[in-house]
Amino acid sequence: MQQTTALTAGKEDYPPGDFVIWIVIYAELLAFGIFFLSYAFARSQNVELFNASQLELNRTAGAINTLVLITSSYFVVRSIAAIRENLQKQAARWMWAAIGLGSIFIVIKLFEFYTKYDEGITLSSNTFYMFYLSMTFFHFMHVILGLVILTIMATKIRHGDYTAQEHDGMETGANYWHMVDLVWIILFPLVYVIR
């Protein structure tokens, strides 16, 4: 992922970031979208079970994580705003703050997974839990990948690899992180809240 050469270089800055990341984002959204549709279909077959199991989830943890992830996304936005002003130090600080929040998400999610594991919940417990565990774990893996990308970006900022003129790589990574955020914004209400 060292490639920062942009297909869009020299053109208007829309869409921001590398064109290929948008293909990745559409593919990812399609994948999650199919998961969400399957969830809706499975739920319609067994509403009572889904409602009952849903109540067993830790909604507070889910809500905190939503705030944590949205804030983290905001920090990435601030980081890019800083790099546009050539303020490398600030940009790095915002980026590390975003990484910190992303890590908090991971900790809270691990705590949730552990509680469910402790209760003896597995993929085979029931269809609701199959979806809950699959979708949140799938998303969890995306958060981890996102954190890796953010960390690479943070170190590159420190090395002065991004400037106000050339920070296409940062836009690209930021797009991915916003996608991870966006998916959670749908996933959380769908699985934890909507009845």
Added chain:
Amino acid sequence: MQYQSQMAAKPYFIAAILLFVGQIVFGLIMGLQYVIGDFLFPEIPFNVARMVHTNLLIVWLLFGFMGATYYLVPEEAETELHSTKLAYILFWIFLGAGVVTVLGYLLVPYATLARITGNEILPTMGREFLEQPTIIKIGLVLVILGFLYNTTITILKGRKTVVSWVLLLGLWGLAIFFLFAFYNPHNLVLDKYYWWWVVHLWVEGVWELIMGAILAFVLIKLTGVDREVVEKWLYVIIAMTLLTGIIGTGHHYYWIGTPEYWQWWGSIFSALEPIPFFMMVIFAFNMANKRRRQHPNKAAMLWAIGTPVMAFLGAGVWGFLHTLAPVNFYTHGSQITAAHGHMAFYGAYVMIVLAIISYAMPMLRGRAAANSDKSQVIEMWSFWLMTVSMVFITLFLTGAGILQIWLQRIGENPQSFMVVQEKISLFYWMREVAGVIFLIGLVLYVISFFIGGEERTAPAKA
């Protein structure tokens, strides 16, 4: 051809094509046995013909991949192959083992073959596609290890490109997943579970990386498009392939004794498996549109563009057709599977090997860049004959499959397997005719390489 050691690819390509012809001949034999049950019985029973047909396919594709690697790696790494001698030695060992195996299938009963090759010491035989005697499997591992050693060292000492890394990743994956062929637990569920790690994770995982790398190489050479653009596409295609393909293995785990969640996982992830193939289509057409040179080898370009299209149709669309658990409940193991298998293997793997042979062989045979126009016209005819007849084979088998499922599994009075086979025999006859046309196309492909005429030399600028 820039490096002398690329010549090592030549015997691999020739062997691949010869074994391909053998595969098609056995395909025609068993196609006829579908409708004339005792054709060639007892000399070549159906199960033996099928084994030879499928095993030859895998072996010749491996020859093709190896040849492609020997051709591609020196050029990508910008250095001679680590050991040309090793490449030739391994070629003869591999070919010898392949021929001995096929003769074993044909000349002695399978149980006898198992006994005389000492299968009871480490039982691995008797499973579809992995029928080879254990000792041959061990030999195959050694050949592949030698091959990987040779190519990995070459890449490490030379220029490192994304194309060669992706190819290497695919080839190492191929070797690692083959090791599951040696794991043969008594529990049938576990056996099937890991058996798919070879079969599925090959064709819907690591082989796709090999295909992507070869396609990228051929397109870079034919179109002159910037490497950076090609590499970016490769990254995305690999990511999507692995993301969808690995968990997509679940579409083989329905109702075989595995946990129920595989029905969801398998359905959801494998429904996404067409995406990387679709990306390859866009990629190939994009490269063709952006081409900076008019390469004289038009036939190779045709194969390179045809590959992703047919792969998307065969693997993507025909795969999706029966990948969802509720659909597969009815279609499992019917002629729908055969239809998908034929077009997917042809589109994804047969065509990519033919594409690189088409691109490389003229140069391996001492020509500047391409065969003569006369030869290319014949080769393009062979492309269309094979491709169109494969489309028809697929359509006829799909028709047979739909009817079979209806008569045997869904209709009001479900009928027995053999009764239904009798009723759908018309489709099998039509499939056989399409198969003969396919063979004609293949023969033309071979002939095209022997047609002389004035050859075009340097690539003309567009």
